Amino acid sequence: MGPLVPDIIGNEFNLIIAMVIGILFGVILEQAGFSTSKKLVGLFYGYDFTVLRVFFTAGFTAMIGIIVLDHFGLIDTNLIYINPTFLGPAIVGGIIMGLGFVIGGFCPGTSVCAAAIGKIDAIYFIIGSAIGILIFAEGYPLWEGFFKSGYLGAPQMFETLGLSQSMFAFLLTAAALLSYWGTSIIENKVNGIKKPPFRFTPYYMTLGAIGLIISVSAFMFPPREDYFLEKIDDLAFVNSYPLEDITIDEFAFKIVKQDPRMKIVDFRPLDEFKKESLPNSNSFNINNFFEKEPDKFLRIRNNTYVIVAETEIEERKMAIIAIEIGYKNIKILKGGLETFRAEIINFEPKEPTSRIEESTFAYRENAKIVIPKLIKENKSAGPVVKKLKRVVGGC
Amino acid sequence: MNKTKYMNSYVAGILLGFLLIATIYISGRGLGASGAVKSVTITTVEAVAPAHADNSTFYKEYSAAHSGSPLNNWLVFEVFGVLIGAFLSGLYSDRLGFILEKGPNTKSKIRIIGAIIGGALFGFGSQLGRGCTSGSALSGMAVMSTGGIITMFAIFGGAFLFAYFFRKLWI
Numbered sequence: 080m081g082p083l084v085p086d087i088i089g090n091e092f093n094l095i096i097a098m099v100i101g102i103l104f105g106v107i108l109e110q111a112g113f114s115t116s117k118k119l120v121g122l123f124y125g126y127d128f129t130v131l132r133v134f135f136t137a138g139f140t141a142m143i144g145i146i147v148l149d150h151f152g153l154i155d156t157n158l159i160y161i162n163p164t165f166l167g168p169a170i171v172g173g174i175i176m177g178l179g180f181v182i183g184g185f186c187p188g189t190s191v192c193a194a195a196i197g198k199i200d201a202i203y204f205i206i207g208s209a210i211g212i213l214i215f216a217e218g219y220p221l222w223e224g225f226f227k228s229g230y231l232g233a234p235q236m237f238e239t240l241g242l243s244q245s246m247f248a249f250l251l252t253a254a255a256l257l258s259y260w261g262t263s264i265i266e267n268k269v270n271g272i273k274k275p276p277f278r279f280t281p282y283y284m285t286l287g288a289i290g291l292i293i294s295v296s297a298f299m300f301p302p303r304e305d306y307f308l309e310k311i312d313d314l315a316f317v318n319s320y321p322l323e324d325i326t327i328d329e330f331a332f333k334i335v336k337q338d339p340r341m342k343i344v345d346f347r348p349l350d351e352f353k354k355e356s357l358p359n360s361n362s363f364n365i366n367n368f369f370e371k372e373p374d375k376f377l378r379i380r381n382n383t384y385v386i387v388a389e390t391e392i393e394e395r396k397m398a399i400i401a402i403e404i405g406y407k408n409i410k411i412l413k414g415g416l417e418t419f420r421a422e423i424i425n426f427e428p429k430e431p432t433s434r435i436e437e438s439t440f441a442y443r444e445n446a447k448i449v450i451p452k453l454i455k456e457n458k459s460a461g462p463v464v465k466k467l468k469r470v471v472g473g474c
Numbered sequence: 475m476n477k478t479k480y481m482n483s484y485v486a487g488i489l490l491g492f493l494l495i496a497t498i499y500i501s502g503r504g505l506g507a508s509g510a511v512k513s514v515t516i517t518t519v520e521a522v523a524p525a526h527a528d529n530s531t532f533y534k535e536y537s538a539a540h541s542g543s544p545l546n547n548w549l550v551f552e553v554f555g556v557l558i559g560a561f562l563s564g565l566y567s568d569r570l571g572f573i574l575e576k577g578p579n580t581k582s583k584i585r586i587i588g589a590i591i592g593g594a595l596f597g598f599g600s601q602l603g604r605g606c607t608s609g610s611a612l613s614g615m616a617v618m619s620t621g622g623i624i625t626m627f628a629i630f631g632g633a634f635l636f637a638y639f640f641r642k643l644w645i
Contacts, residue, residue: 081498081499081500081502082498082499082500082501082502082503083499083500083501084500084501084502088500088501093500093501093548094546094548094551095551096500096501097501097548097549097551097552097555098551098552098554098555098558099555100493100496100497100500100501100505100552100555101551101552101553101554101555101556101557101558101559102555102556102558102559102562103493103555103559104490104493104505104552104555104556104559105555105556105557105558105559105560105561105562105563106559106560106562106563107481107486107489107490107493107559108490108556108559108560109559109560109563109564109567109569110480110481110486110563110567111480111481111483111486111487111490112480112481114560114564114569115575116575116589117575117577117644118480120637120644122630122633123633123634123637124637124641124644124645126645129480129483132483132484132487133483133486133487133490134487134607134611134612135487136483136484136486136487136488136490136491137486137487137488137490137491137494137612138491138612138615138616139491139615140487140488140490140491140492140494140495141490141491141492141494141495141498141612141615141616142615142616142617142618144491144492144494144495144616145495145498145616145617148495148499153499154498154499156617158502159498159502159503159617160502160503160504160613160617161617161619162604162605162609162610162613162614162617162619162621162622162625163604163619163621164619164620164621164624165604165621166621166624168602168603168604169603169604169610169621169624169625169628170624170625170628171599171602171603171628172599172600172601172602172603172604172625172628173599173603173624173625173626173627173628173629173631173632174599174628174629174631174632174635175595175596175598175599175602175603175632176595176596176599176600176603176606176607176625176628176629176632177599177628177629177630177631177632177633177634177635177636178592178595178599178632178633178636179591179592179593179594179595179596179597179598179599180592180596180629180632180633181592181633181636181637181640181643181644182588182591182592182595182636182640182643183588183589183590183591183592183593183595183596184575184588184589184592184643184644185589185592185593185596186507186596186606186607186608186629187507187508187511187596187597187600187606187607187608188505188506188507188556188606188607188608189607190593191507191510191553191556191557191560192556192560193560194557195556195557195558195559195560195561195564196560196561196563196564196569196570196571197564197570197571197572197573198573198574198575199572199573199574199575199586200574200575200576200585200586200589201589203586203589203590203593204589204590204592204593204596205511205593206590206593207589207590207591207592207593207594207595207596207597208508208511208593208594208596208597208600209511209514209515209518209593209597210590210593210594210597211593211594211595211596211597211598211599211600211601212508212511212512212515212597212598212600212601213515213519213597214594214597214598215532215597215598215601215602216515216516216519216530216532216533216601217530217532219530219531219532220531222602223531225602226601226602231620231621233619233621234619234620235617235618235619235620236618236619236620236623237618238620239620244618247618248618251615286484469502470501470502470503471503471539472501472502472503472504472506472548472609472613
């Protein structure tokens with residue numbers, strides 16, 4: 080599961096990767112025509128909309144790509160860097176950058192790209208940007224207050240707008256596609272080209288079709304979590320789903336025996352878990368299914384994972400998600416913890432009606448004494464599965 | 475190879491998009507550029523005036539947030555790669571050469587001053603906005619960050635807003 084840093088790819092190697100990514104970034108920017116200021120500012124004077132086309136296409140391709148990766152559980156979106164939102168500085172900083180763009184003819188990335196092929200104006204632009212950063216650094220006390228104002232956390236745009244992720248991705252992509260059409264008309268007008276901007280040739284038809292598929296695909300890949308939550312919403316489906324279970328007596332036996340291969344995955348609320356928990360158990364919540372570290376925990380071979388919750392129906396729901404995700408050796412505790420508590424921990428001796436019941440009851444008498452002791456001895460301090468830190472990014 | 479022929483914008487955009495996906499998948503973060511200029515600037519200040527750097531809030535906050543040398547940084551390596559990649563691409567497409575590019579009615583001196591002032595504004599703005607066109611706008615759009623998308627609209631909106639006043643520089 081991505082991101083591959085820091086566990087699969089080490090921090091040192093990550094720097095080498097950075098350089099390889101940079102080389103590809105440089106090649107693409109240069110080949111797209113971003114190494115000339117005249118082409119870049121063409122956007123603002125209507126004669127060349129290359130920047131807009133490359134920028135938006137890259138932006139929504141990447142956005143849909145991340146949505147797809149998330150949908151298939153290939154990336155833990157809790158770990159990737161989401162630029163934080165500081166409202167005022169984002170707007171004012173952006174406008175200042177826009178002013179710098181029309182005066183200087185570059186942005187930092189494109190200036191590096193242009194300088195690499197010998198553009199003298201780009202070299203001056205880079206010198207200028209270092210001066211700008213120096214001014215910001217030296218005068219920092221003057222704008223530190225404003226710089227840190229308007230902090231809203233790191234929300235995502237669809238949350239801010241109150242839309243679903245799919246809807247937002249679709250709208251943004253559709254807006255980009257429309258802007259291609261609109262800007263082509265402007266571009267042709269400014270450059271005195273008479274031909275219509277889009278003609279019904281195979282080339283444009285293919286282009287349009289690809290664009291349409293990408294924008295509609297936003298709906299085909301809902302966020303992974305929503306997708307599974309919807310599945311377990313159907314009670315008939317939950318009850319008819321074939322699941323392996325473990326009886327309370329077998330469960331008790333394995334706890335007493337302290338079987339290291341049986342991992343208890345506890346879905347009770349965290350504060351209840353903190354109060355008391357079974358030995359060899361881990362606190363889980365539904366979000367953990369979609370995170371990188373818990374994912375590793377659930378994939379150890381030869382372990383049996385017993386999902387426990389207060390009620391069996393709750394266990395069934397979580398177990399279904401686990402199995403649908405693809406985890407193996409998932410079992411549920413028959414009757415849930417409520418039954419376990421009533422029949423084992425608070426076992427009331429009664430008259431056995433058969434030989435089997437006789438031995439079962441005898442065992443329960445024993446378990447009733449041993450298990451509470453084990454619970455007492457088990458000092459678990461909360462979610463045992465450690466949380467990874469989000470990657471720090473940005474400029 | 476034809477000297478003026480550039481790649482189709484949509485194809486370039488899709489390739490750039492895939493590169494951004496790979497970047498986020500591998501490193502958990504997006505692309506960037508201004509951060510590298512910042513690292514170099516900070517390193518220079520720390521080397522030239524170490525006492526000053528130790529006493530200013532900005533440098534102190536930076537070293538608190540980043541361990542090790544400012545140059546031992548993801549973005550510095552990435553931008554170093556951009557230099558190599560763009561150079562190779564220019565070599566391949568026969569676009570290398572020291573040229574001062576400017577509008578048809580602009581004097582060289584004006585263009586140089588414009589580039590420095592524009593760069594300074596961009597550098598300043600990228601610090602205030604926590605990232606430039608790459609780090610904040612493009613990468614922010616990929617992860618649907620509210621701040622990144624707002625900055626993106628502000629950059630392009632701002633540029634359109636001011637474009638009229640600086641038209642003599644370009645057309």
